[in-house]
Amino acid sequence: MSVIFIFIDGVGLGEDDDTNPFYSNKYESFEMLTNGFFNNSAEAIVNKDHLFKPIDANLGVEGLPQSGTGQTALFTGRNAAKEIGKHFGPFPHSGIKPFLKKESVFHGVKELGKKPYFMNAYPPIFFEHAQKRNRWSCTTLMAKSADLKLNSTEDVLNERALTAEIVQNAWREKLGIDIPKITPTDAANRLLNVVPDYELVLYEYYLTDKAGHNQSIEDAERVLKPLDEFLLQIIKEKRSSDTLVITSDHGNLEDLSTKTHTRNKVPLFILGENGSVFNDVNSLTDVKEKIIQVLTYDI
Structure with missing residues (x-):
């Protein structure tokens, strides 16, 4: 049993109008996850193996949510914006980096004696x-701090x-790195092939x-x-025993009338036999x- 965590940056729940690309075009996966x-x-959808609900990304703080504090809250459970x-x-702000360095979901999984994996790869540039600026994103900082490898070109080729x-x-096309083009289905299968090796x-x-x-x-x-x-x-090919978690850190893409982020709620999607664990997430x-609860079988 594993958790597949897909983090999609900057997607909230917006209005049904032409400023919302989810209204202008239909995307089957999102509509499948929300019943249309x-x-x-x-x-909200609250079934044993399928959960969808809007959750708060504003964290009780005025102003527009941002990635540094939002992602830190998501990956560590700490209200970084309030901190x-x-x-x-x-x-990430210097005041919240310690959470990512010591309290991330990667750390929590390792403390259970289980193995986390960060699927993203990064080019040499x-x-x-x-390294030159010592400036890392939330995901790369927490991966490095949990002693996880940051994947490179070799890992993509493999x-x-x-x-x-x-x-x-x-x-x-932009960096001149000799790697093959793949389809999104190929990419999904690649991720699914990795899943059995990690929790x-x-x-x-x-x-x-x-x-x-x-x-x-x-x-x-x-x-x-x-x-x-x-x-x-x-969604179609994951193992029934695995739990798929999809969410975001703040709104943005759902409202193209503004260049900034939004204060809209963000979606939380859960698919899997242990989906009910997430019912009270707000x-x-x-x-x-x-x-962490799913991976400790405390359900």
């Missing part, structure tokens, strides 16, 4: 810039990791947040189409504890 309606009017008195991002855009085209597998998809900032429906379609196919394959800060 992916918006701020969608009714420093503001929303902060995109990188990422490592050069991050089919043990995925690039940020799922289909591997940006590394080849937690995390994959981060942040292009949704970038597309939201661009306020472009074309960009939104470009990043949502492969994500949709990727998620569909995971905020980003509740998710980590429930993942």
